[in-house]
Amino acid sequence: MIVIDTGPLFAIYDSSDRYHNSVREYIEQMRPSISLSPYVLAELDYLVQTRFGAKVELSMLNDISNGSFILESFDGEDLIACMKIIEKMNNQEIGLTDASVVHLAQRNNTNTIMTLDYKHFNPMRNSKNKPFNLVPEKLN
Numbered sequence: 001m002i003v004i005d006t007g008p009l010f011a012i013y014d015s016s017d018r019y020h021n022s023v024r025e026y027i028e029q030m031r032p033s034i035s036l037s038p039y040v041l042a043e044l045d046y047l048v049q050t051r052f053g054a055k056v057e058l059s060m061l062n063d064i065s066n067g068s069f070i071l072e073s074f075d076g077e078d079l080i081a082c083m084k085i086i087e088k089m090n091n092q093e094i095g096l097t098d099a100s101v102v103h104l105a106q107r108n109n110t111n112t113i114m115t116l117d118y119k120h121f122n123p124m125r126n127s128k129n130k131p132f133n134l135v136p137e138k139l140n
Contacts, residue, residue, distance in 0.1 A: 003035045003104045006043045007116035013048050013060055026136050036069040037100035072104055094120050
C-alpha cells in the first residue's frame with residue numbers, strides 16, 4: 001500500500017502537467033492499493049474545481065467514489081496525531097494535508113508516499129525515524 005499526496009492526483013486531471021503521463025502510468029500500476037486522506041481529497045477538489053470547473057470536478061469525484069483509491073476515514077485521534085506531526089515539523093511549514101499523508105503512512109504501516117512535493121516530504125520520517133520512500137522518483 002502507498003499513500004498519495006495531492007500533486008500526483010492533480011497531475012492526472014491536468015493533461016498539460018509535465019508529470020501527467022508518468023504519474024498516470026504509475027497510478028494505474030498501483031491501483032487499488034493507494035490510500036487517500038480526506039484532506040488530500042478536499043485540497044484536490046478545490047484545485048480541480050477552481051481550475052477546470054464542475055464537469056471535471058464531478059468526474060474526479062466519480063473516480064474516487066468508484067473505489068479507484070482507498071478513501072480513509074479520520075477522527076479526533078487522527079487529527080491529534082496530525083497536530084503532533086505539524087508541531088514536530090514546524091520549521092518545514094507543513095499543513096494539515098501533508099501531515100495527514102504522513103499520519104496515514106504511519107497508521108497503515110507503510111513507508112511509501114506518492115508525492116511531487118519533495119521539499120516537504122524529504123525531511124519527514126516514519127515511525128521508526130527513517131526517511132519515507134517517495135515515489136515516483138524525481139521526475140525532472
